[in-house]
Amino acid sequence: MVCEKCKEEMNWSIEGATQGWRCPVCGWNIITTYIDEIGAYVNSIWQIVKRKIIYR
């Protein structure tokens, strides 16, 4: 899996029920969960968190 932003190799990480790809360079990540509804919710939260991290 390669980062969409900077084309670096991404790391696979698992935190509880959340698992996904994370870029070690720019922090871009793709999060998936076992339950789609929760996955969509977590993903929307991640979009907000990610923006705060990037633009802080």
Ligand SMILES: [Zn+2]
């Ligand atoms: Zn990246």
